[in-house]
Amino acid sequence: MTAVDRPRLASLMEREEQRFVREHPRSRELHERARRTLPGGVPMHWMTKWASPFPVFVESARGAHFRDVDGHEYVDLCLGDTGAMTGHSPEATLAAVRRQLERGITHMLPTEEAAAAAELLATRFGLPEWQFTLSATDANRFALRLARAITRRPKILVFDYCYHGTVDETFATLREDGSVGPRRGNIGPAVDPGATTRVVEFNDVDALDRALAAGDVAAVLAEPALTNIGIVLPEPGFHEALRRLTLENGTLLILDETHTLCAGPGGYTAEHHLAPDMLVVGKAIGGGIPSGAYGFTAEIAARLATLTTLEDIDVGGIGGTLAGNALSLAAIHATLEQVLTPDAYSRMVPLAQRWTEGVERVLAAHAVPWHVTRLGTRAEYHFLPNAPRNGREAAAASDFELERYLHLAALNRGILLTPFHNMALMSPATTADDVDRHTAAFEETISQLVAVA
Ligand SMILES: Cc1ncc(COP(=O)(O)O)c(C=O)c1O
Known part of the structure; x- marks a missing residue:
């Protein structure tokens, strides 16, 4: 044909x-x-x-x-x-969720499940510290905010035709003339994403090098392999170059494993021994119960600790009343321990x-x-x-x-x-x-x- x-x-x-x-x-x-x-x-x-x-x-x-x-x-x-x-309603997740439903769904206080879930994520993805959200979108939004706060840089960089959830800065695409504009279908962008975002083609190391050289990019947010325009795999050497260039330019590397969790129990990151500064995961980790998480290195954790004061800790644009709720955490713990094994x-x-x-x-x-x-x-x-x-x-x-x-x-x-x-x-x-x-x-x-x- x-x-x-x-x-x-x-x-x-x-x-x-x-x-x-x-x-x-x-x-x-x-x-x-x-x-x-x-x-x-x-x-x-x-x-x-x-x-x-x-x-x-x-x-x-x-x-x-x-x-x-x-x-x-x-x-x-x-x-x-x-x-x-995980398959619909996996037995182990159901049992944990039923148990938690009887003991309170959300109370703005931690449960033992929180540490247990974070420990499993730390072991799988090789990053020591974690925070929880209700969706991968929120985890990406918060990771980007933190990256801008830590680096004091305004821009982020994504790969053309990426998808990271409904995150404003990421709905950007490369125009024919190489400039950045809103992705087709972008509904009511707050600002032209050209103001917030650099975009390069996946697997284009030279373009990445040029885009980071100005020294104003806080973070590269990337799926380790594109999965949202069909699967586009990284070429040999691409991830090594991505890590080297981000380090050389003082840019943080955030890997979004929400879909590439399909590569293995610790996503593409563990499977290919990658070393991001931050990592985002969501969707499947709660077996379908709304969940998301982002993890980071000890170095990032130390820098985060200096970002805000106790008095202002609840008003920084990172949060959500239901984020880290007991039900999600019980679901994540059971799903990681017993289902996505x-x-x-x-x-x-x-x-x-x-x-x-x-x-x-x-x-x-x-x-x-x-x-x-x-x-x-x-x-x-x-x-x-x-x-x-x-x-x-x-x-x-x-x-x-x-x-x-x-x-x-x-x-x-x-x-x-x-x-x-x-x-x-x-x-x-x-x-x-x-x-x-x-x-x-x-x-x-x-x-x-x-x-x-
Ligand atoms: C790579 C990636 N990150 C984040 C998201 C956002 O996930 P959610 O819609 O659950 O927030 C998606 C959704 O498809 C995704 O593919």
Whole structure:
């Protein structure tokens, strides 16, 4: 296949839409009711992005599967875009959460679980001190504030097409002329991100060198591998250069492991022996209970201790009444200790490999020139013959119409992929049979797509 036959794609999409509407009368009813009070019929606007004419309403979810209100069972390879990477409602997390629910959910005082959770994070990620938030977004925002306060520098640096949650400074992109502007879709930015942010392409060491040389960048905030424009892996030597250049220029290095936790129990950082100044993690660490955390070195901890006075410690732009609540901490402790264990990874990684090989087999059989990239327990296919080197290359290959068709066809065959790109994530509860169901659905979909292409 050299190019997608667009009229063929449109008619296949129409067929899948009709099938979806026919098979989901109850979801449709609930959506119509919800539309009266919820814009788009959803509790958060991006939930309209699913490829189906209206979203599937969930009746229940457990492990690697969920059931919708029309009685269909799905293999969940989206897993709440990593929030449920543990599998839905894992037993150990449930038990800890139930116990904590009976003993108070939030009281603005520490529990024993706080230290226990921090100790597990310290061991996994090699950073000694931790703070807790309700989301990875907040952890990133707070890490950036602290970096600016410590270094007394105004700017931050991110890689093009990064995503770090709804953090204002990070919704920046490189324009054609090399200047920085708001990312497409940026809603109501407080200031032009060109004023706060430098952006360089991932894997471009020379550009990074130039961008840090002015000495005004407080921190580089980076995913160790990009995961939010499809997976873009670092090239050999990139992380060594990133660490060397940040140290040489007095810039802090913050690694956001929220998604790259898929690389191993201590994320990409532990797997590849990286040494950031700060590290952010969220989503999966609480097994789905809202949680986030940021860790830092002893040196950063010492500098933080001098930043504020006791009298002002609650008004510094870092906090949140529910941050560090007892329920989140009980969930994090149980999830790290008993669910996202090294043993679980030793089962999840081969399943992601199996998924990759299945997709590659189908693509080869139909001469479809797309590339599959895997990072630990996560894998994705790009509409490109080779792995993208940076965010721009990955973004240039995106194809919204094609992606929607593939997602809806998968959904109609009992498979949920993330709505944002072509990603599959394995949980400790995922089985080889679940993976093979995806391969079979992908085979059927691709053969229909190429039939007259
Ligand atoms: C790398 C990364 N960091 C942070 C976040 C923000 O997570 P949350 O939306 O849970 O705050 C995301 C969300 O997708 C992410 O991919």
